[in-house]
Amino acid sequence: MEPHKLVLDTDPGVDDSMAIALIANSPEITLHSVTTIFGNGPVSLSTENALRVLDIVGLSHVEVFEGANKPLLREFGGEGARVHGSDGLGETRMPPSPRSAESDFAAIHIVNSIMAQPGELTLAAIGPLTNLGLALSIEPKISENVKEVVIMGGAVDVPGNASPLAEANIHNDPEAASLVFGADWPLTVVGLDVTTQVLMDAKYLASLAKSQTPTTDMIAAITPHYLDFHKKYRSETTMPVHDSSAIAYLIDPDLFSTKKLYVDVITGEHPCSGQTVADWKNHWGKEANTNVCLGVDADKMLAMYINRVGGSNK
Ligand code: BDR
Ligand code: CA
Numbered sequence: 001m002e003p004h005k006l007v008l009d010t011d012p013g014v015d016d017s018m019a020i021a022l023i024a025n026s027p028e029i030t031l032h033s034v035t036t037i038f039g040n041g042p043v044s045l046s047t048e049n050a051l052r053v054l055d056i057v058g059l060s061h062v063e064v065f066e067g068a069n070k071p072l073l074r075e076f077g078g079e080g081a082r083v084h085g086s087d088g089l090g091e092t093r094m095p096p097s098p099r100s101a102e103s104d105f106a107a108i109h110i111v112n113s114i115m116a117q118p119g120e121l122t123l124a125a126i127g128p129l130t131n132l133g134l135a136l137s138i139e140p141k142i143s144e145n146v147k148e149v150v151i152m153g154g155a156v157d158v159p160g161n162a163s164p165l166a167e168a169n170i171h172n173d174p175e176a177a178s179l180v181f182g183a184d185w186p187l188t189v190v191g192l193d194v195t196t197q198v199l200m201d202a203k204y205l206a207s208l209a210k211s212q213t214p215t216t217d218m219i220a221a222i223t224p225h226y227l228d229f230h231k232k233y234r235s236e237t238t239m240p241v242h243d244s245s246a247i248a249y250l251i252d253p254d255l256f257s258t259k260k261l262y263v264d265v266i267t268g269e270h271p272c273s274g275q276t277v278a279d280w281k282n283h284w285g286k287e288a289n290t291n292v293c294l295g296v297d298a299d300k301m302l303a304m305y306i307n308r309v310g311g312s313n314k
Contacts, residue, residue, distance in 0.1 A: 003030045004122040004148075004250050007113055009067070009106070010243070011039030011127030012049040014084050014226040018309075019126055019243035020050075021215045024057035025308040028251045032121060033113065035065045035106035039127035039172055040080035041088040043069040046127070049088050051097035057215050058314040060099065067106025067131040071173035079162070083229050090225030094218075107134035111142055118145040124250065125180075126152040126243040128169050133176030136183050143185035152246040153177065154191035154276035156263065156292050166274030167192050170265060174274045178265040181276075187290050189263065190246040191276065194256060194296040198245055199238035202227065204302065211310045219309070241301070248301050249293065255304075257295035260288035 006029050010016045023029050034054065036046040047066045054062050070076045085091040104112070110131060114121050123146050125132055132149075135142055153169035154177075155161070162171035170177045181187070205227070209220035223239070230236040249256055262279040266272045278292065 003028050005030050005032045005117070005120055006122050006124055006250070007032050007035065007110060009035045009037055009123070009125040009127060009131050010050060011037050011041070011046045012053055013040035013046070013088055013127070013243070014090055014222050015241065015243040016040070016126055017049065017053045017089065017222060018219060019247045020053050020059070021057050021219065021309050022244050022247045022305060024059050024215070024314060025312045026247070026251050029247070031059055031062050033063050033065060033109065035067050035109060035131055036101070037067045037106070037127040037131050038069050038076050039169065040084040042078070043067060045088050047101050048096060051099050051101070052094055053218070055097045055099070056218050064101045065104050065106045065109040066101045068134060071128065071130055072133055072175045076172070083226065085225045090222035092221045106131045107138055110135040111139040114142045114145050115139060119147055121146060122148045122150070122250065124150045124246055126246055128172035129153065129176040129180045130173045133173070133179040136179050143183045146185055148186050148188070150188045150190060150246050150249055151180065152190050152195065152243050154189050154263070156189070156191055156193050156261070156276050156278045157294065158192050158196065160275070161192060163274060165272050167276070170276055171274030174265050174267045177274070178267050181263055181265055181289060188249060188258070188293065189276070189290050190249050190293045194293045195242040195245045196240045197296050198241040198298045198301050200241055200302065201238045204306070208306055208310045213312060213314055215312065215314050216310060244305060245296065245301065248304065252304070255297050255301050256293040258291050258293050261290055261292050262286040262288050263290040263292065
């Protein structure tokens with residue numbers, strides 16, 4: 001199969017950075033470009049971190065386009081610092097990249113790239129969906145011209161992580177998410193249903209660190225804060241592998257079991273805002289709009305991650 005030509009929309013972010021490391025070590029994916037979004041921190045921080053991480057993992061030729069700094073219709077809460085550190089990378093204060101972002105706005109870049117190569121580009125979003133919502137509003141025809149869309153987001157049949165019912169990426173901009181679920185495009189959702197089944201613990205991370213490459217040294221530096229957050233606030237000794245799971249789906253969809261469902265997002269000022277509601281019994285009589293990942297071979301995925309990222313000399 002031809003490698004995916006991927007536009008990655010991201011808010012690095014500890015697990016976003018680990019997802020970029022997986023991309024860098026996967027021949028099934030050619031990274032076309034990166035767009036950034038607020039989420040785990042302000043968008044300026046996501047941009048700085050995207051450039052830093054791309055340099056470290058050997059993708060310093062990949063261009064970065066900065067995107068939205070706030071949700072479409074609400075203010076940005078900015079809770080990500082508690083999870084990812086005030087620098088988004090586990091309080092490591094890594095040196096800045098010598099590079100800067102390109103001048104085009106992320107949503108414009110997404111539109112121009114997809115329209116210039118009809119049917120060629122895959123879009124993966126592992127942060128809030130504002131850039132995708134804006135891109136769809138600017139040029140609705142991107143839905144017909146993108147090859148595939150994969151998002152890390154949502155909690156279809158499990159509790160949320162940002163509210164009782166909502167997953168953080170959707171919770172951060174439910175109105176944008178609603179545009180993404182409402183578009184007529186081939187959408188796969190890799191949400192908490194599967195990402196909370198793929199768990200890395202200190203022992204796994206120590207094995208990964210043994211390679212002592214620039215990439216695994218970065219992961220060894222940024223993960224302790226993330227692991228501590230899960231211990232302190234969730235009483236968990238493991239960290240869920242959110243964003244890399246969306247990349248793993250692109251690499252090997254057979255790792256996942258999926259179901260096609262109609263999914264809607266609760267928007268507005270509502271206690272359930274950001275909830276992804278699946279119409280399991282087709283009460284609304286609508287055609288399925290989402291390929292939802294519901295199961296994952298976690299052992300296989302964890303082995304894939306360590307073999308690729310730990311086995312490389314980057
Ligand atoms: C998602 O929220 C962010 O904190 C992570 O980077 C991931 O994309 C998990 O809910
Ligand atoms: Ca993310």
